[in-house]
Amino acid sequence: MNKSKYIHFFGDQTAEGGVEKKHLLGGKGANLIEMTRLGISVPPGFVITTEVCDLFFKNNKKLPKKIKQEIEHNLEKLENASRAKFGGVKNPLLVAARSGAMVSMPGMMDSILNIGMNESIIDVISKTTSNLYFAWDTYRRFIQMYSDVVKKIPPNNFEEALLKIAKPLNKHTEIKNIINLVSEYKKIYKKYTKTDFPSCAREQLWDAIDAVFCSWNNDRAVEYRKRKNINGLIGTAVIVQAMVFGNLGDNSGTGVYFTRDPLNGVKEPYGEYLINAQGEDVVAGIIDPEPIHSLKKVNREIYSQLINYGKILEKHFKDMQDIEFTFQKGKLYILQTRSGRRTESAAKKITADMVEEGIIN
Secondary structure (H helix, E strand, O other): OOOOOOOEEEEEEEOOHHHHHHHHHHHHHHHHHHHHHHOOOOOEEEEEEEEHHHHHOOOOOOHHHHHHHHHHHHHHHHHHHOOOEEOOOOEOOOOOEEEEOOOOOOOOOOEEEEOOOOHHHHHHHHHHOOOHHHHHHHHHHHHHHHHHHOOOOHHHHHHHHHHHHHOOOOOOOOOOHHOOOOHHHHHHHHHHHOOOOOOOOOHHHHHHHHHHHHHHOOOHHHHHHHHHHOOOOOOOOOEEEEEEOOOOOOOOEEEEEEEEOOOOOOOOOOOEEEEOOOOOHHOOOOOOOOHHHHHHHHHHHHHHHHHHHHHHHHHHHHHEEEEEEEEEEOOEEEEEEEEEEOHHHHHHHHHHHHHOOOOOO
């Protein structure tokens, strides 16, 4: 049994938990553990359960000391699995903190990426990736997301600075403009908080975990549960996971892949991807994505592995899957899988086809 009652680590096929503990791990966390157990390439991490969210609110929005100790223990396991050090300057580990309730609530709660980033490790990251733009842009993204989610600083402040200093923002943007933008972002942060932007990785992480838990009760999430008649849940889980990057050059990318066409149910890949980008770029509409079938020409190996993972996940979950993926320097990672939404006509065809294929009876 897992020695840690409130934390479930996933890093290899010995990971404990899964769909049978979906009420504790949330849908996203449960499926990450399921995929890890199946041997699918998933960045390592750990799930802080929904019970902790309940305790968090009962404890005046503070994590109990015992649970913080358990998080520290699992953070050490994550460092070992990643062969990197959180808060370290030689081989720094950056993590994401994502929300994940038992029932899918897309876009209603908050996530924070690139936690652990600060100016002291920019040189290290730029040298290990041979990409100075990437290092500074990662820091820029983190400041903006942390300021929004943790400190509730109005996002338009950062958008205006971006338009003024570094628009359009892409890999051809001059480094001096990105550095100036980071400086301006820090000034905005200090204007609203009266403090300097935190450089301590531990402080960043604790603030991020608290903020994700708090997002369970933000106006969007509360209204969504009310409209969808979602009752009886005690909170969201928080997934702390090693970062992988799709914006490290032309052999990196990110995308979404449906194992079948959600519009008509035909058994063929459906979705889109971006080369040299992060998932938030797709949502923001910064770059026009490419159809998933064209990935076969761009990177046949990644495409073939993605299709194979889709077959494994369909067979395991006995349903058409909606998969989020990133590939970093030619290595594919699956970040999330869930049952894909579909039209009524597609649902009928998918059901009939899966019966014929022996996936369901």
